[in-house]
Amino acid sequence: MNNRVLSGMRPTGRLHLGHYHGVLKNWLTLQNERDSYFFVADWHAFTTHYSDKIDLETNVSEMVVDWLAAGINPNTSTIFVQSKVPEHAELHLLLSMTTPLSWLERVPSYKDQQEKLKGRDLGTYGFLGYPLLQSADILIYKAGLVPVGEDQVAHIELTREVARRFNYVYGREADFEEKAEAAIGKMGKKQAKSYRLLRKSYQETGDIEALSRAQALLKEQQNITLGDRERLLGYVEGVGKIILPEPESLLTKASKMPGLDGQKMSKSYGNTISLRNTAEEIETKVKRMPTDPARVKLTDAGDPKKCPVWQLHKVYSDKQTCDWVKDGCSNAKMGCIECKQPVVDAIKAELGPMQERITKYQADPDLIKQIIHEGSEKARIVAKETMNEVREAMGITY
Template sequence: LLSMITPLGWLERVPTYKDQQEKLSSKDLSTYGFLGYPLLQSADILIYRASHVPVGEDQVPHIEFTREVARRFNHLYGKEIGFEEKAEEAIKKLGSKKSQLYRELRTAYQEGGDDQALASAQALIDEQQSLSLGDKERLMGFLEGGGKMILIEPEYMLTPASKMIGLDGQKMSKSYNNTISLREAPNEIEKKIRTMPTDPARIRRTDPGDPKNCPVWQLHAVYSDDKTKEWVEHGCKNADIGCIECKQPAIESILKELKPIQERANHYIDSPDVVKSVVAEGCEKARKLARDTMRDVREVMGVNF
């Protein structure tokens, strides 16, 4: 249903689409499935009416895309019958001068993206004590280009370390085969980090380097304390430490963080019935939310049969 209202150009400008086209050039990505998968992800968010979504920094544009889709849907289907006519009647109730001002501010916002005009128009509406709540809502919806909110526009949630670097210096992604999994064996984690590329300038042990040119430094930025980071930065720039020495604190910190996670995971690995019960309960809650959303969406689109 969402695919019928989503312009092709919106999908083509999603950063991950362009990025993976470049980095996975050996694969044929000129397919409907690859182009359309961001919209499927948006549907997964919107169907549960999520207000906030925890994502990595690289996924922020995708949340913005999801907001655009929700906004367009609400604009197309969130209006009552005769909405524009009723909005025009509400404008007339403002009086001639204020009606003209409202129209000017609305044009400035909708055609020029003037946020100050939007704020001024909203304040103008709020000041009208003689207008009914229904008329105020119509004027707000007419101003903002919307109506009733059927699909929620979600906000993104970021952590201080919202972008995790992969083993090759790119973003960490299964598509690039550069990940460390949460349940990976300690010896495999150590092997992966020890073989990570480092600053190309450090050909020999005595060559100074720059941490900013080394993907291992990005791991230190996430996992190491200030004292360790100072030691790494000074040691790298002055060639006081080698790359293997630099990697060791990162290895130890990652293993330390993953240990309790893996211990908790082992409990569930040994208790498959508990996992099935948790999944079943969660699925039932999700189904109810999805059914409610689909009912509302089909109703406003006129396909509720």
């Protein structure tokens, strides 16, 4: 398993607190632990918004500004834009040649999104094929880990199946076994013996631990090339050379950021607080939030569990404040406006410094262009290497 992670966002509008708590805070941790690739998925914006007049140029730039203001560091992460790495599209096309249509039709989000977005014409190949474009996004960087929520695990499973099928069809070198045996000979007697025993154990009994140990053994090898290592990884599993490694899901901590109405915060529900909302806008939005309908008068007791504001307290308030809210609401000791104030203050405190950084980055558009250009060029170097291997495996290097 390699150390690289890949994640992206579609630039279809302003980022909100749901993006920050659900995605960006996780990225902030990952960028210090792993080789992190974060991209603006501008082509993916067309899968559901192809007929909308989105100002993509502005959206892309503003999204990168928000990432930087949230703390994503271009010196430790690779920040890039999908369309600036056209190899994504080439790999998507080539993978489509071997991917069964039924695999795409069974992706859970295919029917779910059609149901949720009934007002849009989603009977397009782009919408049907967007999970495969996601697979190309991941596989072209040979990302070992992809941070996702539970609702996206099916997409990673599809990616694994796509990679496995591609490796099976195109990883069959004519002299594969001879090359694999020659590579084992380069490992040294002790390691070669261990490798053979682990391979035998996995192939004869399906011992998953033996597979993991064989993979770890190969990762430590200094005497073999990257090509030989991938060849031997495939040899353990009984397939050909692994051209496109299968990624793993990195499940992110369930972070269902509540919206202003108690549902999950989402642009489609119109219940968001944007990272760029002013202090006045934040105050107005929170103070207009619905509360427990049982509390008609100040003297009516309420139940915090029935109030959307309580969901925000669970995100922003410490135990002492939460206890104060439960007591004040359940025993009618406070009004709803008083209860909302700590949430207002906490959101302002969180977004204030971020908005100062947003203003600073907005004042230097050339810096943003430079960060996007340099990150996209770095990403493209990796993407080109993968495409060279893919073309060679498919016999289109003429």
